Amino acid sequence: MKKYIVGFLVFSSFLTHAQIGIGTTTPTSQLDVNGDLRVRATTLGTGLEAAKDSILVINYKGVVKRVTSKQIYDSHIKSFVKGSASGTINLGTTISATAYKTIPFSTEEFDENSDYNTTTYQFTAPQNGIYNVYVQYELTTLVATTGVGVAIFVQRSGTNTLEAEEIFDSINISVLTVNVNVSPPTRKTSTLVKLNAGDKIFFGAAAGTTISLLSGSKSFFTIMQVK
Structure with a gap:
């Protein structure tokens, strides 16, 4: 009887510390499966907490790991930003060698991924x-x-x-020998841009004289990641 007990303890210790390979003779984990994995039956759980925080993924080495659902969601969340300013907008520093100066949009209406900086007035592409x-x-x-x-x-x-x-030059109109320079008060433009993670977007205004901009619904920007 003592021999059986000793043998069982040695075998149990081997199972506890050994690496077992299925489809491989050189396992690198406690259980290393080189092939498909099939589960014929599972237990139906009733709690949602486990589902929210129990996602299994396979990394590039084929190792199964657990990550939270929030990590998965946050890694794929797209950017949606709308910003403006709370008061009259006075232009900031000159942009490069152009005639444009930075528009300091300092207020966010929403920023789903916290990608816009209200201090530098720049949007940074997250991906x-x-x-x-x-x-x-x-x-x-x-x-x-x-x-x-x-x-x-x-x-x-x-x-x-x-x-x-978008740039408008003033148009000179002569009415009853009176010359009047006219120009629309609103400027707007839009585009699609392809960005790499870390690229930045910012906005500028140009004029041959000092100008101030209205805020709120009159002066604003939006950025939406579409792909």
């Missing part, structure tokens, strides 16, 4: 994809000057690129 970008502003007063415009810029590897713009 590679296609993004739909729209921006508009309205001047606080009509101006009689040329080159009043709005633009969308993308920064890739530290280099700023103008992606889209």
Whole structure:
């Protein structure tokens, strides 16, 4: 009887510490299956908590690991941002060598993935994809000057690129020998851009004179990741 007990203990210890291979003679985990895995029956659970936090995935080495459902969701969440400003918008610093100056949109209406920085006034792409970008502003007063415009810029590897713009020059109209310069007060533009993770989007306004912009529904931007 003692021999059987000793043998059982040795065998149990072997099973506890050994690596078992199915379809392989060189297992690298406690159970290493080289092939398909089939489960013929499962137990139906009634609690939702386990389902919310019990997702099994296979990494590039074929090892099964558990991750939370939130991690899976957050890694694929798309960007949806709308921003404006709480008061009259005064333009910021000059953008590169162009005539444009930064539009300091400092207020967010929503930002589903926290991708926009209200201090630097830049949106940072969280992942590679296609993004739909729209921006508009309205001047606080009509101006009689040329080159009043709005633009969308993308920064890739530290280099700023103008992606889209709209510029109006004032038109001189003569009415009863009185010359009047007219120009629409609103500027707007939009585009689709292909971004890599880390690329930045920001906005600029240009004018031959000092201008101020209305806020709220008059001057705002939206960014939506479509792919």
